[in-house]
Amino acid sequence: MAEQRKTTRGSVYAADTPRRASSARRKKHKNYIPPDLEIKKGKIREKIGKWFVLMVFLTVLELAMDLSALNRLTEEELPGVVLLFGIYLAAQWVYYIVAGLVLRRRMELELAGFLLSNVSLVITASVYPDRLRTQLIAVIGGILVFAFLTWFMGNVNRVTVSRMPIGIAAVGLLALTLVLAEYNNGAKNWLYLGPLSIQPSEIVKVAFVFVGAATLDKLQNTRSIAKYVIFAMVCVGLLFLMLDFGTALIFFATFLIIAFLRSGDIKTIVLICTAALMGGIFIILYKPYVASRFSTYRHIWEYIDAGGMQQTRTIIYSLSGGLFGVGLGNGKLRHVFAATEDLVFGVVCEELGMLTAVAIMIAYVLFLVYAIRGAKYARSSFYAIAACSAAGMMLFQAMLNVFGVTDVLPFTGVTLPFISRGGSSMLCSWGLLAFLKSLDIRTYPKVMRELYQQKERI
Amino acid sequence: MNTISKRAKILYAIVAVCLAGMVFLGITFCVHGDEYASNTRNQHIYSGNVLISGGRVLDREDRVLTAVMEGRRVYNEDSVIRRSTLHVLGESGYIAGGVLEQYSAELIGYNLLTGVFTATEQGGNDVRLTLDAELCADAYRAMDGRKGAVGVYNYKTGEIVCMISTPAYDPSNKPEDIDDNEDYEGAYLNKFLYGQYVPGSTFKVITAACAVENMPDVLTRTFHCDGEYHAADGTVICNDVHGEVTFQQAFNQSCNSVFAQLADELGKEKMTATAEKLGVASSVPVNRSNTTKGSYDVSSASHADLGWSGIGQYTDLVNPCNMMTLAGAIANGGTARLPYYVDGVYSADGRLIQNETSDLTRTYMSASTASVMKNLMRTTVTDYYGEGYFPDMEMCAKTGTAEVGEEKRPHAWMIGFSQREDFPYAFAVVVENGGSGYSAAGRVASRVLSSLWDSMF
Numbered sequence: 001m002a003e004q005r006k007t008t009r010g011s012v013y014a015a016d017t018p019r020r021a022s023s024a025r026r027k028k029h030k031n032y033i034p035p036d037l038e039i040k041k042g043k044i045r046e047k048i049g050k051w052f053v054l055m056v057f058l059t060v061l062e063l064a065m066d067l068s069a070l071n072r073l074t075e076e077e078l079p080g081v082v083l084l085f086g087i088y089l090a091a092q093w094v095y096y097i098v099a100g101l102v103l104r105r106r107m108e109l110e111l112a113g114f115l116l117s118n119v120s121l122v123i124t125a126s127v128y129p130d131r132l133r134t135q136l137i138a139v140i141g142g143i144l145v146f147a148f149l150t151w152f153m154g155n156v157n158r159v160t161v162s163r164m165p166i167g168i169a170a171v172g173l174l175a176l177t178l179v180l181a182e183y184n185n186g187a188k189n190w191l192y193l194g195p196l197s198i199q200p201s202e203i204v205k206v207a208f209v210f211v212g213a214a215t216l217d218k219l220q221n222t223r224s225i226a227k228y229v230i231f232a233m234v235c236v237g238l239l240f241l242m243l244d245f246g247t248a249l250i251f252f253a254t255f256l257i258i259a260f261l262r263s264g265d266i267k268t269i270v271l272i273c274t275a276a277l278m279g280g281i282f283i284i285l286y287k288p289y290v291a292s293r294f295s296t297y298r299h300i301w302e303y304i305d306a307g308g309m310q311q312t313r314t315i316i317y318s319l320s321g322g323l324f325g326v327g328l329g330n331g332k333l334r335h336v337f338a339a340t341e342d343l344v345f346g347v348v349c350e351e352l353g354m355l356t357a358v359a360i361m362i363a364y365v366l367f368l369v370y371a372i373r374g375a376k377y378a379r380s381s382f383y384a385i386a387a388c389s390a391a392g393m394m395l396f397q398a399m400l401n402v403f404g405v406t407d408v409l410p411f412t413g414v415t416l417p418f419i420s421r422g423g424s425s426m427l428c429s430w431g432l433l434a435f436l437k438s439l440d441i442r443t444y445p446k447v448m449r450e451l452y453q454q455k456e457r458i
Numbered sequence: 459m460n461t462i463s464k465r466a467k468i469l470y471a472i473v474a475v476c477l478a479g480m481v482f483l484g485i486t487f488c489v490h491g492d493e494y495a496s497n498t499r500n501q502h503i504y505s506g507n508v509l510i511s512g513g514r515v516l517d518r519e520d521r522v523l524t525a526v527m528e529g530r531r532v533y534n535e536d537s538v539i540r541r542s543t544l545h546v547l548g549e550s551g552y553i554a555g556g557v558l559e560q561y562s563a564e565l566i567g568y569n570l571l572t573g574v575f576t577a578t579e580q581g582g583n584d585v586r587l588t589l590d591a592e593l594c595a596d597a598y599r600a601m602d603g604r605k606g607a608v609g610v611y612n613y614k615t616g617e618i619v620c621m622i623s624t625p626a627y628d629p630s631n632k633p634e635d636i637d638d639n640e641d642y643e644g645a646y647l648n649k650f651l652y653g654q655y656v657p658g659s660t661f662k663v664i665t666a667a668c669a670v671e672n673m674p675d676v677l678t679r680t681f682h683c684d685g686e687y688h689a690a691d692g693t694v695i696c697n698d699v700h701g702e703v704t705f706q707q708a709f710n711q712s713c714n715s716v717f718a719q720l721a722d723e724l725g726k727e728k729m730t731a732t733a734e735k736l737g738v739a740s741s742v743p744v745n746r747s748n749t750t751k752g753s754y755d756v757s758s759a760s761h762a763d764l765g766w767s768g769i770g771q772y773t774d775l776v777n778p779c780n781m782m783t784l785a786g787a788i789a790n791g792g793t794a795r796l797p798y799y800v801d802g803v804y805s806a807d808g809r810l811i812q813n814e815t816s817d818l819t820r821t822y823m824s825a826s827t828a829s830v831m832k833n834l835m836r837t838t839v840t841d842y843y844g845e846g847y848f849p850d851m852e853m854c855a856k857t858g859t860a861e862v863g864e865e866k867r868p869h870a871w872m873i874g875f876s877q878r879e880d881f882p883y884a885f886a887v888v889v890e891n892g893g894s895g896y897s898a899a900g901r902v903a904s905r906v907l908s909s910l911w912d913s914m915f
Contacts, residue, residue, distance in 0.1 A: 257469065264465050304499060312499065319487060319495040320502050322573025332501045361480060365473050372470065375463035384462040392469055395476060403479050408486075 051100045051107040058111055059089060062118045065328075065352075069122035072329035077129040084136050088121060091140055099147075104445075109370075109437050110146075112363055113430060116418035117142070119360065123347055124421050126328045127340050131421070138423035142430030149206075149434035154444045159382060163214035167231055170207035173200045174238040181242070185338075185413070186293065188242040201239060201247045202415075202424035206431035208235060208251055209393060212258040213386035213435075229259075240283075245293070246400055246412025252276060254393040261385045294410040310336060314346030314405040318354070325353030340421040342413050345402045360419060364398040367391040367436060374439045379451065387439035390432040491570050492563035498550050502574045503566050505529070507550035509558050511574070512565035512582030513806065515547060517591040518619070523547060524558070524629075526581070533630050539591045541626040542598035545648035546589060546799065549629060552646050557800065560746040561585045564803040564812060583811060586801045588617035593910055597622045600905040604898075605643075605890040606869075607650035607778045609797075610906060613786030613875060614882040616795035616816055618744075620906060623649040652750045654775040655888050658860025659712045659895065660871045661770025663784065663831065666709055667823055668732035669720045670830045676705050676720075677830070683708070683715035687722075692762030694718035694769065697859075709834045710842040712857070714769045721768020726756045729768065736787075736822050737780050744779065745800045745814055752776035770858060781873045782886035784822060788835065789854070789875035789884050792828035793821045835874060843896060847904035851911065852877040855903075857895030867891040870898035876907070883910065 066085040073081060092114050099105045117139045124135040153159055177200045181188045191198050211231060232255040239248035260269050284291040300308030300315075317333035320326065331351040333339050339347055349357045371391035378384035394417045401416040403409040415422060417429040441448045487494075498504045503511035514525040523543050524533045533540045533547075548556010558565070567576030567583045576582055597608040601624045610620040625645045627633050636642045647653060669676045683700035686693045696714035700707075708716035721729055733739065733754035741748040752775045756767050766772040779797065787794035796818040803812040823831070835854035839845060845853070855874025862869055870892030875884035885903055892898030 260468065261462055261465050264461065304497075312494075312497070315494050316497050316500045317502075319491050319568075319570070320500060320574040322569075322575060323571050326502070326573065326575075326578075358480070361476070365476055368469060368473055372463075372466045375466040376460070378462070381462050384466065388462075388466045388469055392472055395472055399472075399476050399479060403483070406483055406486075408479055408483055 051096070051111075054107065054111055055093070055096050055100070058092070058115060061115065062089065065118060065122045066125075068328045069125045071126070071327060073125075073129055081125045081129050081132055084132050085121070085125070088118070088136055088139065091143070095143060095147075106440065106442055109367075109433055110143075112367070113143070113146070113418065113433050116360065116363060116429075117426070119348065119352070119356075120344075120419050120421060120426070122328060123340055123344060123351075123419070126351070127334045127347070128421070134423065135421055135426070138426040141423070142426045145427050146430040146434045146437065149431055150437045150443060153383075153386075153434070153438040154447060156380060156382065159210075159214050163211050166207050167211040170204045170211065171231065171234055171238070174204055174235060174242075177201070178238055178241055183243075187244040187413070189239075189244040189247070199422070199424035201242075201244060202428040203431075204235065205247075205250070205254075205393065205428050208232075208254060209258075209386055209390045209432065209435060212255065212389060213382050243290075243293075245290070246404070246414035249400065249412065250393060250397050250414065253396045254389050257389045257392045258385060261388055262381075297410040298407060300407050308407075310338065310343055311405055311407045311411055314343050315407070318346045318349035318357075318406070321350040321353050323353050323355050325349070325351050325356070327351060338413075341415060341425075342401070342411075342420070343405055344416050344420045345405055348419065360416075361398065361402065364391075364395045364417065367433075368395045371436055371439060374436075377441060378439055379441050379447070383435075383439045386435040390435035394429070394432050488570060492568045495568045495574065496562040496566050500574070503562075503577050504550075507552075509550070509562055509565065511577040512562070512567065513584040515557055515561075515565075516584055516586045517543075517589050518587065518617075518801070519590065519592075520586075521591045523587070523591060534591065536591075536595065537628055537631075538595040538598055540628050540630060542594035542622045543589070543591055544626040544629055545623040545650070546587065546594075546621060547629070548648075549646075553648065555648055555652060555747050557585055557587070561800065561803070567805075581806050583806065584804045585814075586804060588619060588799050588801045588815075589621060590619045590910075590913070593620040593906065593913070594622050596620075596909040597902070597906045598624065598626070600902040601889065603641075604892055605649075606888045606892065606899075606902075607653055608885070608887050608902060608906060609650045609779055609782045610883055610885040610910065611782060611786060611797045612882055613789045613795060613884045616797050616818075617801075618797045618799040619883070619910065620885075621650050621799060623647065623653070649888070650778050651744060651747050652777075653888075654750055654752055654777055655869055655871070655890075656860040656862055657752075657770035657774050657776040657781070658858030658869065658871055659714075659770055660781060660856050660858035660860075660873050661768070661774055661776070662709060662712060662717050662858075663788075663835070663856050663873070664733055664736050664738065665717050665721050665724075665729070665768040666705075666834060667736060667827055667831055668724050668729055669705070670827050671732065671823070672724055672728050673720075678704075680704055681708055681713075681716040681719065683713050685715070687715040687718040687765055689718070689722055689761035689765050691760045692765075694762055694765040706834060706837060709856075710838045717769045718762075718765030722761050722765045724768075726759065726764060729764070730754060730756060736784055737820070738774075738776055740780075741777075742780055742783050742796055742820075743816075743818065744796070745798050745816070749777045749779045752780060771861060778886045778888050781871075782884055783820075785873045785875045785886065786884035787820070787822035788828050788831045789877070789882070790828075791825045792823040793819050795819055832877070836877065839874075843900070847900050848876070848907060851881060851907060853907075855900075857900060859893070859895040862891070867893050870895045870900075872896070872899035872903050874903065881911065881914065883907065 100107050121135055125132045177191050181190055184190050189199055189201050191200055236248050236251050256269055296303045296307035300311045304312050313333055313336045328351045331347060333346045333350050368391040371387040375384035375388055397414055398417055400412055400414045404411040415425040437443055498507050508531050510526055510529050510531055515523045517523055524547055545553055548559050550559055565582050565585060597620050605624050607623045611618040625642050627645055681703050683696055685699040686695045694714055700711055700713045703713060738752045738754045741751045754774055756764050763772050767774055783794050783797055796816055798816040800814040802810050802814050805811050832854055835856055839853050839855050853874055853876055855872055858871030860869040870889040872895055873886045887899040887903045889898045
C-alpha cells in the first residue's frame with residue numbers, strides 16, 4: 001500500500017502499469033505518456049469511436065438550436081440563414097473527418113468550441129441575420145487559426161525562434177492602434193482597414209500568452225525576466241492609454257498567472273499587485289475620468305436610464321427568461337446597445353435560459369480545470385504555462401464580462417469568449433483554445449512516439 | 459513538470475472565485491429577482507409605464523378593477539369606480555404606492571424558474587382587495603368634486619372597505635390638462651395614506667387622552683371659557699364663549715380655551731409623549747405601504763403655542779389613515795388592529811397563493827382611557843351633534859375645523875366609529891377647504907356609512 005502511494009505521487013500512468021518499468025526509470029521519465037492509451041508495437045492508437053457518437057449528438061443539439069433561431073425570420077432572410085447553418089455543420093464534419101478519422105485525434109476541446117461557437121451563430125442569426133455570414137467566417141477562421149496554432153506549437157524550436165518577432169509585432173500592433181484608432185464608446189481599441197474592422201487587443205491576447213510562456217521557458221537569468229516584465233507592462237500600459245481598462249485588467253491577470261507559474265514566488269506576486277493597486281489609486285486620483293467610468297458600480301438602479309442602463313436591462317431580461325428562456329427571437333434585451341457583444345450573456349439567459357448560461361460558464365471553468373490537471377503531463381513547461389494561462393485568461397475574461405453586466409463587478413465592456421459576436425474575439429477564443437490543445441501530448445503522435453521510443457531504449 | 463503542475467493548482471482559486479461569484483449572483487437573483495424582473499423597464503410586461511401583462515385586481519365582491527386585454531390595461535367599466543380606485547391601483551411614474559406597483563411581481567406571477575412565463579402566457583395572478591368598489595364610488599360622489607380623503611375600516615379585523623383620495627381622474631381617459639388645471643392639483647397623491655393635514659379639533663382626542671391619563675381629577679374639574687385662553691405669553695382664541703363647562707362638555711362643544719389650557723398645564727413632555735403614543739408622528743404599515751408620518755413638535759413652542767398645539771393648530775400635522783386607526787384603537791379598547799386593504803394573491807384558477815391579511819396590532823392607550831374616550835366621543839354625538847347623520851349606528855365621533863391660512867376656508871375633519879358589535883367600523887374624513895367639520899365632513903361620513911349600513915342590514 002505504501003509502495004503504491006509513493007508511485008501514485010510520481011505518476012498516475014506509472015501507478016496504473018507498474019509492470020512497465022522499474023521505479024528508477026519511472027523517476028527519470030515520468031509523466032511523458034498519459035494514461036488510457038493503447039500502445040501496441042510502438043504504435044499509438046486513440047479509441048475514436050466515441051467521437052463519432054459525440055459528433056452526432058452535437059449535430060442534433062446544434063440542429064435544434066438552429067431551428068429555434070429561425071423563429072421570426074422573414075422569408076427573404078430564411079434561405080441565407082439555413083444555408084449558412086448548413087455550411088457550419090458541414091465544416092464541423094469536415095474537421096472531424098480530417099482530425100478525428102484520418103489523423104485519429106481526440107476531439108473534446110473542439111466539440112466544446114463548436115458548441116459554444118454555435119451559440120454565437122444562432123444569436124447572431126436571430127438578432128442580425130444579415131451579419132451571420134461575417135460571424136460564420138469568423139468561426140471558421142477561428143477553427144483554422146486553432147488548427148494552425150496547434151500545428152505550429154508542435155515544434156518547440158519553432159516556438160523558441162518565433163517568440164521575439166511575435167512579441168515585437170504584438171507591441172507594434174498595439175502602438176499602431178493607439179496612434180490610428182479613434183475613440184469608440186469611450187475606448188480607442190478598434191482599427192478600421194477598409195471594410196474590415198479589427199480589435200487588435202484580441203489578437204494580441206494570443207501573442208501575450210505565447211510570448212509569456214515561451215520567454216519564460218528559456219529564462220533563468222534576470223535579463224530575460226526583465227525583458228518579459230517590460231513586454232507585459234508595455235502591453236498593459238498601451239491598453240490603459242487606449243482606455244480599454246477591461247482588456248488591460250485581463251492582460252495584467254494573465255501576466256500574474258504566467259509570472260507565478262514560472263517563479264512560484266508568491267511574494268513577488270503580492271508585491272506586483274500592491275504596486276498595481278497603488279498605480280491604480282494614483283490614476284484615479286489624477287485622472288478622475290477613469291473613476292467616473294465606474295461610478296455606477298453597485299448603484300445601477302439609481303442610474304437606471306443612464307449609466308446603469310445596460311446592466312439593469314441585462315439583469316431584468318436575464319431574470320425574465322427563467323431556467324429555459326423565452327425562446328430565440330422573443331427576447332427584449334436584443335434591442336439594447338451591444339446586446340450581442342458585451343451583453344450577450346443576458347441574451348443567452350433571456351432567450352435560451354439560465355441553464356444554458358450556467359452551462360456556458362461551466363465550460364470556461366472546465367477549460368481551466370483541464371489545463372491545471374493536464375499540466376502534469378505536459379512535455380515541457382511552455383505547454384503547461386501556456387495552457388494554464390490561456391485558460392485562466394479566458395475564465396477571467398468571462399468573469400469580467402458576466403459579473404460586469406450583472407453588477408457583481410464593475411462593467412468594463414469585455415467580450416464573452418466564443419459567445420460574443422465579433423471576428424477578433426472569435427479568432428482570439430479559438431487561438432487560446434489551441435494552447436489547451438497543444439498541452440495534450442496525444443495531439444502530436446509523432447512527438448509522443450519519439451518520446452516513447454526514447455523511454456523504451458532507456 | 460511537477461513543479462509547474464503543483465503551482466498550477468493555485469489557479470483553482472480563480473475557479474473558486476468564479477463559482478463564488480455565480481453563487482453570489484444566484485443569491486442576488488433569488489432575493490431580488492421578483493423586484494428586478496417586475497421593474498417597469500421590463501418590456502415583456504410593461505409598455506411605457508403601464509403593466510400590460512399579468513393578472514387582475516379585484517375588489518372584495520370580485521368586481522374587476524383592472525385587467526389586461528389584448529396587451530392593453532383596461533379598468534372597470536364604471537367611470538366613478540375608475541376614479542375612486544385610481545389611487546389604490548396607482549399609476550406607475552405618476553401615482554406611487556399603488557397595488558399595480560407594489561404587487562407587480564405577484565400580478566406577473568414572476569418566479570425564478572419560469573421567468574415571466576406566467577404573466578405572458580398564463581395571464582398572471584389576481585390580487586384581491588378588501589375594498590368595496592361601490593362604497594369607494596359612493597365616497598367619491600359624496601366628496602362632490604371637493605379635494606380630500608375618506609377611509610373606512612373594520613376595527614375588529616383591520617380590513618379597509620373604503621379608501622379614496624380626491625381629486626382623481628379617469629385612468630382610461632387621462633385629462634390632457636392635468637398638469638395645468640388647478641382642479642387636478644394633488645391628483646397624483648394618495649392623500650389617505652400619504653397625505654398630511656392640519657388636524658384642527660380632531661387633535662383634541664389626543665389632548666383629551668393625555669389629560670385623562672395624566673390628570674386624575676380632570677373628569678370632575680370645571681373650567682371657565684370667556685372666549686379665549688390667556689396663556690402667560692399670549693392668547694388662544696375660542697370659537698365661542700362657553701362659560702362654566704365640565705371636561706366632557708368642553709370636549710363635546712370643542713372648546714378651544716379649555717383644551718389650550720389643558721395642553722399648557724400638561725406641558726410639552728406629556729403632550730409629546732401622548733402624541734407619540736397615539737401615533738401622530740409615526741407611520742402605520744398598511745400592507746406594503748407605510749403611511750406618511752404626521753408631526754407634533756413643540757420643542758420651541760411658547761405657552762400660547764403649546765395651547766394652540768393642543769387644539770390641533772400650531773405646527774401639528776396628521777395623516778388621515780393614522781387618525782382612522784386612532785379612532786379604531788379607541789373603539790377596540792385601546793389596542794388597534796392595524797388596517798390593510800390587500801386580502802391576498804390568487805392564481806388564475808382561484809387558488810390562494812399568498813395571504814396578505816394583517817393581524818398586526820398596536821396599543822395606543824389603556825382600556826380605561828379608551829373607555830373614557832369612547833364616552834367622550836359618544837356624548838359628542840348624542841348631546842351635541844345629534845344622531846341625524848348616523849341613525850342606529852351608535853356613532854362616536856369628533857369633528858375638526860382646521861384653520862389653514864387667512865385667505866382659505868378651513869379643512870373639515872371628522873373621525874369616529876360605531877360602537878355596535880355588528881357594525882364595527884371606524885372612519886376618517888377630510889374635506890379640504892370644506893368649511894365646518896360637522897357640516898362638510900360629517901355629511902360625507904354620513905353618506906358613506908349609511909351606504910355601508912344599507913349594504914349590511
